[in-house]
Amino acid sequence: MQHKSVTTDVLDIAYLDYGAPDGWPCIMGHGFPYDVNAYAEAAQILAQAGARVLVPWLRGYGPTRFRSASTLRSGEQAALGADLLAFMDALEIDRAIVGGYDWGGRAACVVSVLHPERVVALVSGNSYNIQNIARSMEPASPPEEAALWYQYLFHNERGRSALERNRRGFARQLWAMWSPTWRFDDVTFDRSAVSFDNPDFVDVVIHSYRHRYALVEGDPAYAAIEAKLAAQPPVRVPTIAIDGDSDGVNPGTAHHARKFEGFFERRVFTGAGHNLPQERPAEWAQAVLDVRKAAAKP
Secondary structure, three states, X not given: OOOEEEEXXXXXXEEEEEOOOOOEEEEEXXXXXXXXXXXXXXXXXXXXXXXXXXXXXXXXXXXXXXXXXXXXXXXXXXXXXXXXXXXXXXXXXXXXXXXXXXXXXXXXXXXHHHOHHXXXXXXXXXXXXXXXXXXXXXXXXXXXXXXXXXXXXXXXXXXXXHHHHOHHHHHHHHHHHHOOOOOOOHHHHHHHHHHHHOOOHHHHHHHHHHHOOOOOOOOHHHHHHHHHHOOOOOEOOOEEEEEEOOOOOOOOOHHHHHHEOOOEEEEEEOOOOOOHHHHOHHHHHHHHXXXXXXXXXX
């Protein structure tokens, strides 16, 4: 499938476009270390149900490119949210269902809390996906800490060098650990792995995993957004939140329910790991259809 591209102030954002141009808008975001292929099946299902499904490559992935060499290669949550909003503006999409998991889910949550007038409804892998950076240095349980080994590795220059030298090796290791029941093959992995060859991939990833622990400064262009996110604002748009019961990096988010106001439903995909839409495309697509129906109710 040939990708398209749209220009914003900061990026040339590459994306896949499924369905009729006049379909109801649905924007889905991928995570780290994945890409747009996470939605290859789910997007087709939604397109057949009347949606226009837009799946962009995040900054630092695939054909998406920064427009200026001087722009900080930030992976902070505010930047991801700003990119999603700019993507909607560039395509003249007033309102859409937004969703995603991991980084893409974080971008969808950011837009949902700060610009609810632009969001019809939200599908969020791992629920309230906005980082509480002020509390990022509070320790978790030993199993949770062990699962975050890659983040701590990326905090130092050994980690940067390791990722630079073996992007695909680290990505494949994380795929296997985070989705232990998902039997993906070489073809499936390689189809996504080409997105990690983006020249900005390492810089964006390293910045993301350092900024969330307040180890590096963010891009001043997004400081006002980060200040709003620091208040941990609630999600007020209709939401279906999803966890996989075999997720090797996230232990579950049932305790996030208090962060949602209005229609909220949490679903658990049995036997699924972290890459929810690619492991369970039909169930993910159904969640989108169901939350759209919920949002339409008076």
